[in-house]
Amino acid sequence: MQPRNMSMSGVVDLAAVKAAQEAKAKAEQARAETARQGGGGAVSPADLVIDVDEAGFEQDVLQRSTEVPVVIDFWAEWCEPCKQLSPLLERLTVEYNGRILLAKIDVDANQMLMQQFGIQGIPAVFAVVAGQALPLFQGAAGEAQIRQTLDQLVQVGEQRFGLTGLSVDPEAEPVGGAQAAPAEAVGPYDALLEAAVQALDSGDLAGAVQAYKNVLADDPGNPEAALGLAQAELLQRVQGLDPQRVRQDAAEKPADAAAQIAAADLDLVGGHVEDAFGRLIETVARTAGDDRDAVRVRLLELFEVVGAEDPRVIAARRALARALF
Numbered sequence: 001m002q003p004r005n006m007s008m009s010g011v012v013d014l015a016a017v018k019a020a021q022e023a024k025a026k027a028e029q030a031r032a033e034t035a036r037q038g039g040g041g042a043v044s045p046a047d048l049v050i051d052v053d054e055a056g057f058e059q060d061v062l063q064r065s066t067e068v069p070v071v072i073d074f075w076a077e078w079c080e081p082c083k084q085l086s087p088l089l090e091r092l093t094v095e096y097n098g099r100i101l102l103a104k105i106d107v108d109a110n111q112m113l114m115q116q117f118g119i120q121g122i123p124a125v126f127a128v129v130a131g132q133a134l135p136l137f138q139g140a141a142g143e144a145q146i147r148q149t150l151d152q153l154v155q156v157g158e159q160r161f162g163l164t165g166l167s168v169d170p171e172a173e174p175v176g177g178a179q180a181a182p183a184e185a186v187g188p189y190d191a192l193l194e195a196a197v198q199a200l201d202s203g204d205l206a207g208a209v210q211a212y213k214n215v216l217a218d219d220p221g222n223p224e225a226a227l228g229l230a231q232a233e234l235l236q237r238v239q240g241l242d243p244q245r246v247r248q249d250a251a252e253k254p255a256d257a258a259a260q261i262a263a264a265d266l267d268l269v270g271g272h273v274e275d276a277f278g279r280l281i282e283t284v285a286r287t288a289g290d291d292r293d294a295v296r297v298r299l300l301e302l303f304e305v306v307g308a309e310d311p312r313v314i315a316a317r318r319a320l321a322r323a324l325f
Contacts, residue, residue: 058231076106241265
């Protein structure tokens, strides 16, 4: 069984207007059929996170994606980063209150799905919207970055495909039982965070990066560490670059992902925020496959540096959604 509308490389271009229109029409037909059969009632928070296998993929993912964007978490028991990412995805899914559905797929038990999505390593996170599949990110990611990605996914689902999500029963028992309490951060991390700041001030960028990573290893959602890591990694990337050569390469190779990424890093360090964002959004529109994903990931990292609430980030996120979908 093969996921519909999916290339076996795992990269799907949703920019085609015709494909979007067809997917929207299919979603509308599926919702109408669900309503005719008396379905579509409220679900409990526990129903927002489901385990999926190859036999149930058609019904649990493809069909459900006509009602709500389905996020797919490819994981395995032996995968240590998965043990940090999966609980975070589950918590965020419940917080989004029916605007997304999380499908968890154990790659050891579902090798065919792993191959069909073109996955080279885990954790890997995809989404299916109205039967259309797209990669979100691979490897561990911070909470802020994941929220940005999910916000874009929800926005596209609503605006392009009319997916308003699932109705969640407010009286239903929460995930983990009625007595379950929100996970608390293991902190405090004042000493580690102070060490990172001191390393930055002294020019020890590698030390600062490691200090922030040490915090995030125990507390993946720590906002101060996520912001500090994004800033330290940006400074580390531009260290030693020849600005003139970088900008010349970017001018001569407008569709070269690596050249545009390097130039965008310099733009941001120089305070040219909108130029950095615009450069990468234009590159997303020009590229495909791994190059496009690399540009998208770097743009999300730069969003982290500037801050999710910055108006320039908000505007750029909308522009990125249009370029992607």
